[in-house]
Amino acid sequence: MKNLYGLLGEKLSHSFSPEIHSEIFKEIGVDGYYHLFNVGNNNLENAVFGAKALKISGLNVTIPYKVEIMKNLDTISREAEKIGAVNTICFDGEKVEGYNTDYYGFGMMLDKFHINLKNKRAFILGTGGAARAVIQYLIDNEIQEINVVSRNKENSKQKFKEIKIIDYKELENIDRGEIIINSTPCGMYPNVNISPISRSTISKFKVAVDLIYNPKETLFLKYAKEEGVKDVNGLYMLIGQAVKSEELWNNIKIDNRIVDKIYEKINSKIN
Ligand code: NAP
Numbered sequence: 001m002k003n004l005y006g007l008l009g010e011k012l013s014h015s016f017s018p019e020i021h022s023e024i025f026k027e028i029g030v031d032g033y034y035h036l037f038n039v040g041n042n043n044l045e046n047a048v049f050g051a052k053a054l055k056i057s058g059l060n061v062t063i064p065y066k067v068e069i070m071k072n073l074d075t076i077s078r079e080a081e082k083i084g085a086v087n088t089i090c091f092d093g094e095k096v097e098g099y100n101t102d103y104y105g106f107g108m109m110l111d112k113f114h115i116n117l118k119n120k121r122a123f124i125l126g127t128g129g130a131a132r133a134v135i136q137y138l139i140d141n142e143i144q145e146i147n148v149v150s151r152n153k154e155n156s157k158q159k160f161k162e163i164k165i166i167d168y169k170e171l172e173n174i175d176r177g178e179i180i181i182n183s184t185p186c187g188m189y190p191n192v193n194i195s196p197i198s199r200s201t202i203s204k205f206k207v208a209v210d211l212i213y214n215p216k217e218t219l220f221l222k223y224a225k226e227e228g229v230k231d232v233n234g235l236y237m238l239i240g241q242a243v244k245s246e247e248l249w250n251n252i253k254i255d256n257r258i259v260d261k262i263y264e265k266i267n268s269k270i271n
Contacts, residue, residue, distance in 0.1 A: 083132045102130060109236040
């Protein structure tokens with residue numbers, strides 16, 4: 001009988017996760033099936049109880065439940081606790097454990113594309129769950145300066161007490177930066193004709209990272225490429241977070257060559 005894994009969230013029909021996990025199962029020799037569980041309002045706790053009772057082997061969690069799920073866990077890993085969001089849960093007997101593998105996926109993406117953080121000045125667009133994972137990774141990996149860009153500076157200052165928050169006008173007025181990371185959904189399919197910031201602002205950076213992977217080249221990344229700024233999309237991070245979840249569920253270490261292989265395969269299939 002197959003081991004059952006899956007994703008808890010809302011509006012999951014466009015998710016790439018079943019395909020990515022099916023590729024990972026083949027590579028690591030697990031007889032698994034990854035299901036999309038659309039969980040309605042007020043049913044998250046029941047979903048976790050059900051998963052435990054049904055001996056589901058592991059779950060990912062996505063929008064809008066990454067924070068709410070934390071109430072239903074017995075233990076929370078260090079990175080997930082600091083980020084304040086969980087995207088992976090493991091079942092260990094009666095215990096339910098939470099992790100944040102977006103954090104690791106982001107790091108794998110930086111390594112893959114040789115983006116060095118040491119002594120760099122980074123600007124992060126957006127203040128949601130993905131931005132939190134990015135900020136924590138940057139803090140843990142010797143970034144020199146972090147600036148978070150928000151549409152609502154005063155509100156965001158309350159959420160991020162020790163981080164410098166600026167608004168989009170201030171970002172436009174900077175002289176130069178090194179790394180700019182889009183952690184907003186701005187430019188994501190189907191709204192592909194928008195960029196969170198202008199071409200001239202992007203041109204002030206050396207590296208532009210977009211956490212979006214659909215489309216492969218957002219308008220933000222198109223501007224970056226045309227301006228000679230190194231451009232990286234979010235697909236490697238997506239594969240990386242999935243691989244890290246599998247490592248946790250199966251208590252194994254997966255070679256980076258497998259991550260690369262799956263990345264190439266999925267990358268060739270999407271626009
Ligand atoms: P989220 O919780 O909805 O937060 C996004 C943040 O972006 C908001 O807090 C908001 O910050 C800002 N924002 C929202 N709509 C905007 C708009 N129209 N224009 C400008 N700013 C806007 O989303 P999330 O979970 O953090 O995810 C953000 C993006 O990362 C999504 O595109 C998601 O698909 C992607 N992601 C990718 C991966 C991966 O593995 N590659 C993993 C996780 C997420 P302010 O209100 O402060 O401006």
